[in-house]
Amino acid sequence: MRGLLKMKRLIELFVLFVLAPLCARCVNLPLNDDVLGLIVFKADVQDPKLKLATWNEDDDNPCNWTGVKCSPGSNRVVELNLDGFSLSGRLGRGLFQLEFLQRLSLAKNNLSGNINPNFSRVGNLQVIDLSGNNFSGIVPDVFSQCGSLRVISLANNKFFGKIPDSLSLCGSLIAVNLSSNQFSGSLPSGIWSFSGLRSLDLSDNALVGEIPNVIENLYNLRTLNLSRNRFSGQIPDGIGNCLLLRSIDLSGNSFSGNLPQTMQKLVLCGNLILSRNLFEGDVPEWIGGMKSLETLDFSGNNFTGRIPSTMENLQYLKVLNLSSNGFTDSFPESVMKCQSLLAIDFSHNLITGNLPATGSLAKLQFLNLSGNSFVGPIPETIGDLKSLSILDLSSNRLNVTIPDAIGGAVSLIELKLDGNFLEGEIPSSIGHCSSLTNLFMSHNNLTGPIPAALAKLSYLQNVDLSFNNLNGTLPKQLSNLPNLHMFNISHNDFNSELPTGGFFNTISPSSVASNPSLCGSVVNKSCPSVLPKPIVLNPNSTSDSISSSLPPSNNHRRNRNILSISVLIAIGAAAFIIIGVISITILNFRVQSPTSSSSAAALALSVGDDFSHSSSPDANSGKLVVLSGELDFSTGAHALLNKDCELGRGGFGAVYRTVLRDGHSVAIKKLTVSSLVKSQEDFEREVRKFGIVRHQNLVALEGYYWTPSLQLLIYEFVSGGSLYGLLHEASDDYVLRWNERFDIILGTAKGLAHLHQSNTIHYNIKSSNVLIDCNGQPKVGDYGLARLLPMLDRYVLSSKIQSALGYMAPEFACRTVKITEKCDVYGFGILILEVVTGKRPVEYMEDDVAVLCDMVRVAVEEGNVEECIDSKLRGNFPVEEAIPVLKLGLICTSHVPSNRPDMREMVKILEMIKCPSELQEELG
Missing domain, CATH: 1.10.510.10 (Transferase(Phosphotransferase) domain 1)
Known part of the structure; x- marks a missing residue:
């Protein structure tokens, strides 16, 4: 079978390329080779989305085909753009017939196989984009006739081996992107002499070698990305002649030495990323002259000394990452003047002194100063950082207390203060950080209880308060936190029962270890039953204080009588107050809601006859509550649940549309799970909870109705189905x-x-x-x-x-x-x-x-x-x-x-x- 298919393919090619041209010439018909070439290309690929359905071999020319552009004068194909067409298969020989083709873009498909060496036959190509496919193998020397080539992208494929030396012949190139492949070896030397080159991206390969000083010839270069390769050596002085450079990324290599002074001439550069190399020495003062910088990343090198004060000149700087170096001295105040900063990372250095007053950085979202030797307090100005999401001050020598001002950083998602010498209590103001997800305060000297406000932080996932001196009882409300994955309070001195329910039913014993007075099933220690201490009134006392000691035995009966009388009086007074409150409430309700009882009666009667299998409730026993303050049920309450207006039924009950007398439409859900519904008190409490939840993408609850046998929920009516x-x-x-x-x-x-x-x-x-x-x-x-x-x-x-x-x-x-x-x-x-x-x-x-x-x-x-x-x-x-x-x-x-x-x-x-x-x- 495979042999027959192969023979069929040979016959098709023979007909298209040999017999068809001969026949056309025999009858003197004009022949368009582009039609033949594209049809052969189509035969070599799979087109699951039928994107090439308009490609018809009977057409005189392909100029109206999808993805094809022709020259207006000659009707010859000059551009083929099939980006994202989901094509698979191989790059066949059909394209070699397109002798006038200038732009070829087959990006973001599933094409595979090798590059055909005959590719060089298409000598007029200006743009080749084969990125985002599954091409593989060694790229052949296909650039021998590339005098017109301006853009080439082979990115995001599986090419390996050396980049062909013939690429050096393509002197007209303005953009080269060979990133995210498996190219190895050194670069063709001619690349460094392309004076018109604007963009060079060789990232994510295994290339080796050094940047030669002839890089100075690339004076039109805007973007240089050599990241994540194996390049080494120093940055040459010649880079200073590339005055148009706007982005430099040399990260993830083995570059070394000092930064060349000529780099200060790159005043248009917005991104300078040199992370994870072997650079050393001081960061030069001239860095402040690169005033266009928005990203400066020197992390993971061997830089030392102090951070230069000229940083204050970088007013467009948004990201500053100097982490994992050997910087010393105190935090530079000059950085606090870069008011566009969004992220600062100085972690894992040798910086000392006090933390800076960061209040001036109103836009700051990320601050990591961990792994240094900062001392003293956390500044009160931390509360001014309203946009701060991540704050990491761990592994320093901070002491004193955590300021109440921490609650002002209301956007905090992660707070890491572990590994310091902080003391005092955890401030309750932390409850204002409503987005907090991760809280780490372990290995400090914190005392006091866990604030109850912590239980309000519903997004909390990971909490580590271990190795402190915390004590007291644990808030029971912690068990209501719905997202907890980890809650470590080990090595403290808590003296209460663990909360029950939710996450705490499955908490790891190691997370609560070394709390001698903690009890509960997790620590295999039963909690002692605690009975209330009896309150005894001392008749011999002239003060209002309550004695905690028992009276002498001969006065026991007398005092017990006095206690009983006192208790009876107290109970009677409480009952009188309760009855009074209830009476006033009922009177207020009747005065303030003169229509509610009639509405409830009408509502109860309207649904009782037709829909309730139980006896109709008393007209005055139902309770109608309007949450929105806008609905008027004083008229039109009749026939609220019309069978003809049923919208649908679900697991909780049926839904009906009702139009009130004022023309307002509502949807009413009649609950059919009455046997499962809670008591009226619980029902009303829960309904009111989700009744106050308001959002433009939530159906609003406008009211509800209750009787023991019938419950209705009144929603806004949404018209679109x-x-x-x-x-x-x-x-x-x-x-x-x-x-x-x-x-x-x-x-x-x-x-x-x-x-x-x-x-x-x-x-x-x-x-x-x-x-x-x-x-x-x-x-x-x-x-x-x-x-x-x-x-x-x-x-x-x-x-x-x-x-x-x-x-x-x-x-x-x-x-x-x-x-x-x-x-x-x-x-x-x-x-x-x-x-x-x-x-x-x-x-x-x-x-x-x-x-x-x-x-x-x-x-x-x-x-x-x-x-x-x-x-x-x-x-x-x-x-x-x-x-x-x-x-x-x-x-x-x-x-x-x-x-x-x-x-x-x-x-x-x-x-x-x-x-x-x-873009x-x-x-x-």
């Missing part, structure tokens, strides 16, 4: 465009992130619970309903709530795994896959069951990810957005909860995908 309906039930003429899908994914992520920030787990993420408003914006509904159940039993949840197959996180099936917000992240990941692919999470066929996440995962592993995009989009989507979003959905569906990102991270990642960083400067 559910996401499920738009994806799976709309007519064939209606298609959600890519931008609409992306906005729905991002808006849903924002809604869930706000829920989690409000300590609410949804438990039931699915497309039918995402509603679309009239502006196309998503609103997440049905959140918080799980809190109405008497207990969060995962089997009740999976049967009553998580009814949509395919969305339920795997931890629901395991009793020993903690249920957290990460179960929502799993459901959201499935939702992403559903929106991008247009397929249901689980689809049943005649002989098989297709599970969406498994199908997408296999496609990604096999390199066929674009095949998963909804065919209804017909290719009208940006690959650079759709593919990352799809892969992000897969990450969310990891079976290990800790591997899933949280929803805040999801929002940030999605926003980065939608608005990537500014590189165009060549020309």
Whole structure:
């Protein structure tokens, strides 16, 4: 069979290249070799997306074909751009027929194999871009006829061996990108003489050698990236003649010596990255003259001495990394004048003295001064850094107390103060750092209790307070922290019972070791029962104080009588007060809400006859509460639950649309889990909790109604229907465009992130619970309903709530795994896959069951990810957005909860995908 296929291919080539031209000449027909060449190229590749469907061998010329551009005068092909077409296969000989081809771009495909040596036959090529494929092997000497070549990119492939010496013949090159391959050996010497070269990127290879002084010939060079290779030697003085250099990255090599003084002439340079080399000596004072610097990274070298004061001249500097060197002396005050700084890393040096007053750096987001010899206090100005996310002051010699001002750094995500000599108590102001995720204060001299405010930090994941002198009782509310992975309080002096529930049910014994007075099952020590101390009144005392000693035995009966009378009086007074408060409350309620009882009566009567199988409740026993302050039920309360207006049914009950007399529409959910619902007090408390959660991407709860046998939730009405309906039930003429899908994914992520920030787990993420408003914006509904159940039993949840197959996180099936917000992240990941692919999470066929996440995962592993995009989009989507979003959905569906990102991270990642960083400067 293989022999027959090979013979068939030979026959096709013979017909196209021999017989067809002969026949055309015999009948004097004009022949376009470009058509033949492109058809042969097409025959050598696989086109799963049918991107080349317009390529028809019967056409007179290919000028209207997808990806093809022709010269207007001659109709000959001058440009072939097939970027991101998902093509696979090999680079066949058909392209060699395109003798007028000037620009060839096949980037971001799955093409493989070697580069054909006949490539040099296309002598007019100006641009070659084969980046982002699976080409491999040694690059042959194909540059013998490259006089016109201006741009070449072979980046992100699997080429190996030496870069061909013939590249030195391409003197017209302005951009060379051979990064992320396996090239080895030294560079062709001619590269350093390309006077027109603007960009040279050889990063991520295994190249060796030195930069010669003839680099001075590259006076047009803007970008030089030699990072992550094996280059060595010193930076030559000639680099100072490359006056147009804007970015230099020599990181991850073995460059050594001092920095040449000529570099001070590079005043346009914005990025100077020399990290992880062997540079030594002082950082020169002239560095302050490179006033365009935005990134300065000298980390991981052997620089010594003091940091120069001229740093204050770098007013555009955003990132300053001098970590892992041998800098000495005190922290340079000059750095505090660089007010554009976003990140400072001076970690692992020999810097001494006090910490600087950093209040002037209002934009600072990252500060790492760990591994030095700083002494004294943490300055109060730390509270002025409102944008600071990471603060690492660990492994220094800081003492005194942690200032209350730390609570002013409200954006903190990670705080590391471990390995110092800090004393005093942990300030309760730390509770203001509501985004705090990691808190490390181990190996200090801290005393006192853990502040209760710590239990408010719902994003906390890792806490290490070990090896201190902390004492007192542990706040019971710590067990409510939903994201804890580690809580180490070992080697302290706590004297209470460990909190129970949540993370503390499975806490490691090593995390609580060496607390002699700590008790609980984890430390195998039972807690003593504590009875309240009896209060005895001393009748002989003239003061108001309470005696703690018992009276003499002969006065025992008398004092007991006095105590009983006192207790009776106290009880009677308390009862009188309670009755009075209740009476006043009822009177106030009736005065302030004259319509509420009538509304409740109308509501109760309207639903009792038609929908309640139990006896209709008394008209005055129901309670209607309006949360939004806008709805008027004094009129139009009749027929609120009209059977003809039913919108749908779910695990919690049916939903109806009702239009009030003022024209305002609401959606009313009639709960059908009354046997599971808590008491009225618990019901109202929980409903009010998620009733105050407000966000533009959440369906707002506007009110509720309660009787013992009937509970209603009143929501805003969202007019656009559910996401499920738009994806799976709309007519064939209606298609959600890519931008609409992306906005729905991002808006849903924002809604869930706000829920989690409000300590609410949804438990039931699915497309039918995402509603679309009239502006196309998503609103997440049905959140918080799980809190109405008497207990969060995962089997009740999976049967009553998580009814949509395919969305339920795997931890629901395991009793020993903690249920957290990460179960929502799993459901959201499935939702992403559903929106991008247009397929249901689980689809049943005649002989098989297709599970969406498994199908997408296999496609990604096999390199066929674009095949998963909804065919209804017909290719009208940006690959650079759709593919990352799809892969992000897969990450969310990891079976290990800790591997899933949280929803805040999801929002940030999605926003980065939608608005990537500014494109590189165009060549020309």
